Amino acid sequence: MSRKKILITGGAGFLGSHLCDRFIKEDYHVIAMDNLITGDLKNIEHLFKLENFEFYHCDVSKFVHVPGHLDYVLHFASPASPIDYLKIPIQTLKVGSLGTHNLLGLAKAKKARILVASTSEVYGDPLEHPQTEEYYGNVNPVGPRGVYDEAKRFQEAMTMAYHTYHGVETRIVRIFNTYGPRMRLNDGRVLPAFIGQALRGEDLTVFGDGSQTRSFCYVDDLVEGIYRLLMSDYVMPVNIGNPDEITIMQFAEEIIKLTGTKQKIIQKELPVNDPKQRQPNITKAKTILNWEPKVSRSEGLKITYEYFKSLPKDVLFARDHKQFETYIK
Ligand code: UDP
Numbered sequence: 288m289s290r291k292k293i294l295i296t297g298g299a300g301f302l303g304s305h306l307c308d309r310f311i312k313e314d315y316h317v318i319a320m321d322n323l324i325t326g327d328l329k330n331i332e333h334l335f336k337l338e339n340f341e342f343y344h345c346d347v348s349k350f351v352h353v354p355g356h357l358d359y360v361l362h363f364a365s366p367a368s369p370i371d372y373l374k375i376p377i378q379t380l381k382v383g384s385l386g387t388h389n390l391l392g393l394a395k396a397k398k399a400r401i402l403v404a405s406t407s408e409v410y411g412d413p414l415e416h417p418q419t420e421e422y423y424g425n426v427n428p429v430g431p432r433g434v435y436d437e438a439k440r441f442q443e444a445m446t447m448a449y450h451t452y453h454g455v456e457t458r459i460v461r462i463f464n465t466y467g468p469r470m471r472l473n474d475g476r477v478l479p480a481f482i483g484q485a486l487r488g489e490d491l492t493v494f495g496d497g498s499q500t501r502s503f504c505y506v507d508d509l510v511e512g513i514y515r516l517l518m519s520d521y522v523m524p525v526n527i528g529n530p531d532e533i534t535i536m537q538f539a540e541e542i543i544k545l546t547g548t549k550q551k552i553i554q555k556e557l558p559v560n561d562p563k564q565r566q567p568n569i570t571k572a573k574t575i576l577n578w579e580p581k582v583s584r585s586e587g588l589k590i591t592y593e594y595f596k597s598l599p600k601d602v603l604f605a606r607d608h609k610q611f612e613t614y615i616k
Pocket of ligand 1 (some may be wrong): 368369464475476477478480481492494495499501535541557558561562
C-alpha cells in the first residue's frame with residue numbers, strides 16, 4: 288500500500304518539526320515546507336536521510352506548488368512570538384492571510400484535508416475565563432499583537448468559508464502556550480527567556496508585577512491533540528492546551544529552582560496589550576477527541592531544560608540575544 292502524503296508548512300519550526308517527527312513515526316510521506324525566517328533546518332536535519340521525507344524551501348505567502356497527490360495539509364507556518372511580530376509584522380500578517388488562502392486553494396485542488404494552526408491569541412486579553420471556543424475574544428486590532436491576532440482570526444474565517452462554500456475538509460486548532468525542546472532560545476518567549484537567562488548567569492526578567500497568568504502545555508501532548516483532531520470529523524475550532532494555570536512570577540520561581548541559578552528576579556515594563564490571564568477550557572477536546580494533557584509541568588520542564596543545556600555556548604550567547612534585550616524596557 289502506498290504511503291499517505293502530508294504537507295507540513297512551518298516544518299522547520301518548533302511545532303512543525305515535532306509534527307514532522309510524529310507523521311514520520313506513523314509512516315507517512317512527509318513534505319516539510321519553510322522559508323526559514325524563524326524556522327531552523329537543525330530541527331529536521333535528522334530526517335533528511337529518510338526516503339519518505341522531503342524539504343521544500345518556499346514562502347507560502349507567495350505561491351505553493353506540490354507535485355502529485357496530497358492527503359493532508361497542516362498549516363503551521365507563522366512567526367509566533369511577540370518579539371517576532373515586532374520585527375516582521377507584515378510577513379506575520381501575510382502568512383496568516385495570503386498563506387492560508389494559498390494552502391486552502393492547494394487543499395481544494397488536491398482534495399486534501401487541511402488543519403490550520405490557530406491560537407489562544409484569537410481571544411486577545413480575555414474577559415471570559417477560562418476560555419471556551421464559543422468566546423469571541425477581546426482583541427486590539429491596531430496594538431502590537433494585532434498583526435498576529437487578526438491574521439489568525441482572518442485565517443479561521445477563511446478556513447470556514449472554504450469549508451462551507453467549497454466543501455473542503457477543514458480543521459482548526461486553537462493552540463495555547465506550548466513549550467519543549469527546539470523552542471528558539473532568543474525568540475522572547477517567557478520559557479526560553481528565563482532558562483537562557485539562568486544559563487547565562489543573568490537576572491530573570493519578569494514583565495509587570497508577574498501576576499499575569501499562562502497555562503503551559505508540553506509539546507508531545509499538543510502533537511497528540513493535533514493528531515486526534517486531524518483524524519476526527521469535527522470542523523469547528525478546538526482548544527488544545529494544558530489548563531494548569533500559573534502566574535509568571537511563580538513560573539520564574541520554578542525556573543530558579545529547576546536551574547539552581549543564584550540570580551534574582553527583576554521586574555521590567557509590561558508590554559502593551561499583554562493578556563492578564565489565559566487558561567484553556569478543554570471540555571471539547573476531552574469529549575470529542577478523548578484527549579487531555581499527560582505531561583506535568585515539572586516533567587516537561589526537566590526535559591526542556593536538558594535540551595537548552597545541551598546547546599553550544601555560541602548559540603547561548605548569540606547576537607540576536609541582544610535584539611531581545613532591546614525589546615525589554
Ligand atoms: N514574560 C516575562 N518575561 C520575559 C518574557 C515574557 O515576564 O522575559 C511574560 C510576558 O509579558 C507574558 C508571559 O511572560 O505575560 C508569556 O509571554 P510569552 O511571550 O511567552 O507568550 P504570550 O504572551 O504570547 O502568551
